[in-house]
Amino acid sequence: MSSLIIVGADGSTTATAAIQWAADDAARMGLPLRIVTAVQRWPNDIPKFPAPEWEDAVTESAQKVLAAAEETARSGQPAIEVTTALVEGPPALVLREQEKDATEIVVGTRGLGGFAGAVIGSVGIHVAGHVRCPVVVVRPGQTGVHGEITVGLDDSDACEPALAYAFEQARLRGSTLRALYAWQVPVHIYAPEIVYDMDEFRAAHHRVVTDRLAAWRERYPGVKVIEDVRRAHPVEALSDASDTCDLIVVGSHGRGALGSLFLGSVSRGVLHHARCSVAVVRS
Incomplete structure (x- = not known):
């Protein structure tokens, strides 16, 4: 091959x-x-x-x-x-x-x-x-080099191939890697009979990111990593990050039976809205 x-x-x-x-x-x-x-x-x-x-x-x-x-x-x-x-x-x-x-x-x-x-x-x-x-x-027209790559994370193993690609790109370029995890409050959290500790909610999401990155940090000790946890829709968060990075890396594990539906809603949304180049890495 x-x-x-x-x-x-x-x-x-x-x-x-x-x-x-x-x-x-x-x-x-x-x-x-x-x-x-x-x-x-x-x-x-x-x-x-x-x-x-x-x-x-x-x-x-x-x-x-x-x-x-x-x-x-x-x-x-x-x-x-x-x-x-x-x-x-x-x-x-x-x-x-x-x-x-x-x-x-x-x-x-x-x-x-x-x-x-x-x-x-x-x-x-x-x-x-x-x-x-x-x-x-x-995406044409990108000017200058920001020295940063952004990779989108979630809490599934399906993002591992995207992490592998992003860490290797960061190593080859000598760039900082921003690991971006976006989360949203579940709709049912607003039900009056349900009480949530929002601080614990945020802490749990931070732990997801730290745990997901642990093995990759060991494998790529020379890559500087920024853990970026945001309360936002993933497409919005990644699109905002595209203003200050050279490449956005997203995983794709859509479940559609028709061609482009395999992209999934997040990867498709980032492709349309990011202001820099985007790498789509299938799981």
């Missing part, structure tokens, strides 16, 4: 940002980078109505996209190994098929085929909802 960083390219500004991000991560991780462009046949290509002659021009244009993308990657990280692939098929499915070779798949927030008002394109949502390896959705 190969170990590659896979990134999608389509000539858009968001894809260019994804290529730069993927090249930097390939350099950090010491892995080769594969840049993939998808080419779709004429949508009405049926025997009675054959594809137009300019289909070759579409392929030629895609090859130019690949060449420009490779130049972008090499100019930023000249030491990494870069290969390119032009694959026929819908972009989301093409990237899904790359999973067997991928340590990580990187996409832009919205490609050339997206709706103008969309925050996250259908390709990013689809890939993040289907593949098992980490998927990074890169």
Whole structure:
């Protein structure tokens, strides 16, 4: 099984940002980078109505996209190994098929085929909802380096893969890791016949975070960790944290039978509302 960083390219500004991000991560991780462009046949290509002659021009244009993308990657990280692939098929499915070779798949927030008002394109949502390896959705326009990564926690073992990814990213970057745990007061707490000790309630949530991080702190003693426990909705808390970090890492253990529903409501919400790049790590 190969170990590659896979990134999608389509000539858009968001894809260019994804290529730069993927090249930097390939350099950090010491892995080769594969840049993939998808080419779709004429949508009405049926025997009675054959594809137009300019289909070759579409392929030629895609090859130019690949060449420009490779130049972008090499100019930023000249030491990494870069290969390119032009694959026929819908972009989301093409990237899904790359999973067997991928340590990580990187996409832009919205490609050339997206709706103008969309925050996250259908390709990013689809890939993040289907593949098992980490998927990074890169938001262009990030300026400066904050030196901090934020990972979302909950009280289940399903967040362990996200913690593993986040700690390793923090180690590779020399960044501080903010472990963010957001909790909300149960609706039934407001029933007059039920009495809660709110201080004990808060203390219990802090213990969840401390216990969850204990083994990871031992495994990564060089990573500075901030335990951040907030009374808020997880999507709101993680989106707020995105203003001062370089990457948000979320786990995803949705239970839907339909593709992107595997994302779960929190990971989907963070993808749409975070102001920085987001890594979705499936459990």
